[in-house]
Amino acid sequence: MKTVTMKDVAEHANVSKSTVSQYLNKRFDYMGEKTKERIEKAIEELGYQPNIIARSLKQKSTSTIGVIVANILHAFSTQVIRAIEDHCHESDFHIIVCNADDNPEKEKKYIEMLLAKQVDGLIIFPTGGNVELYKRLLKANYPIVFLDRMVEGVNIPSIMLDNEKASSLAVAHFIEMGYERIGMITTSTSLNVVTRIERVNGFKKTLNANQLPMTEDYIKSLEVKEIQNSLENMLKQAHPPQALLAGNDLVLMEILKFVKAHSIRIPTDLAIIGIDDVGFAELYNPALTTVAQPTYEMGKQAAELILLKIQGKNEMDDLNRFEPTLIKRESC
Structure with a gap:
């Protein structure tokens, strides 16, 4: 034909x-x-x-943006991707989504693959393990935006939650409800992921500000597969925590699995708050108190910023923080 x-x-x-x-x-x-x-x-x-290929060669643009998420299993990741896709679609841009699994080597391969495909820009949830590569992209003036995280020593615009405040809101609510022995579990900080470190710092600062005991056995940063055993050890102590803050949605899922398996009553036996407003929070029994991120707004701003940078403009600050919101329900 x-x-x-x-x-x-x-x-x-x-x-x-x-x-x-x-x-x-x-x-x-x-x-x-x-x-x-x-x-x-x-x-x-x-x-x-x-002929899209011919047009992209002529215009020196593929009208495509690469998005590399640290872990696509997070509800935050999928919600933010939706916002990025919506805004890019309005500007006739497409996105390619890659999942790095919090693995710096995998992230590096995806960055190189997307550059080979000549995407016009990158939005990255950085693992933090490719500092020299990030710096090379920055030096080459390549359009790049970080989302959810920033990397020390790398001056790439970052869009983030006020993570310390997110933990602070949760701890303050625990205290308001009368709890004193408060614990926190987050996913591993071994890669120095700023988001997780900030949430732990906010947790500790709020306990100190309210002159409450800070028990290191109640504060854990773990691989997901280690959480069940850690919960068992934590809750079988003579004086276990009365309340637990889940540092993200994956941790919350592990806590809920443990609670169900051991017939623990929420909030009678253990009060729970999760950072990230998961879709089932309101449907769970009892409904889960959460600290929500403005995910859609964060994704939209990431898309707006990368499109501006592709046009050679940068009209936003290098660090853009969004406010968390405490959603009070029945688990605390």
Whole structure:
């Protein structure tokens, strides 16, 4: 079957090739409605498909953004991706999503693959393990934005939650409800993931500010597979914590599994608050108190910022913090 060309469309619509090109690139502010209708009808009747590769070579743009998430299992990741995709779609950009599994080597391979595909920019939830690569991209003035995390010594714009405040809101609510022995579990800080470190710092600062005991046995940063055993050891102590803060949604899931397996009553036996407002929080029995992130707004701002950088503009601060919100329900 003969490939339909832009010239065929132009002849079928009785217009010039340049007019068809303007139509395809949505530069038709001064184009008459009847002309647009003829071109649209010609494209439909001929089954014309624009050559995206040829267009990207000509424009030196693939209209594509790479998004590398640290762990796609997080509800936060999928919610933010949706916001990025929505905003990029409005600007006729596509996204390619990659999951690094919090593995610096995997992240490095994805960055190199996306660069080989000539994506116009990158939004990365950085593992923190590729500092020299981040710096090379920065030095080359390549459009890049960090999301959810920042990396010390790398001056790439970052969009983050006020993580210390997120923990502080949770601890303050525990205290308000009368709890004194308060614990926290977060995923591993072995890679110096700033988000997790800040949440632990906010937890400790709020306990100190309220002159409450800070028991190191109640504060754990672990691999997900280690959480069940740690909970067993923590809760079988003579004086176990009365309340637990889950540092993210994956930790919350592990705590809820443990609670169910050991017939622990919430909040009678153990009060729980989770950072990240998971979709089932309101449906769980009892409904779960959470600290929510403005995920959609954060994803939208990441998309806005990367598109500005692709255009050679940067009208936002290097660090953009978003406010967390405590959603009071029945688990505390």
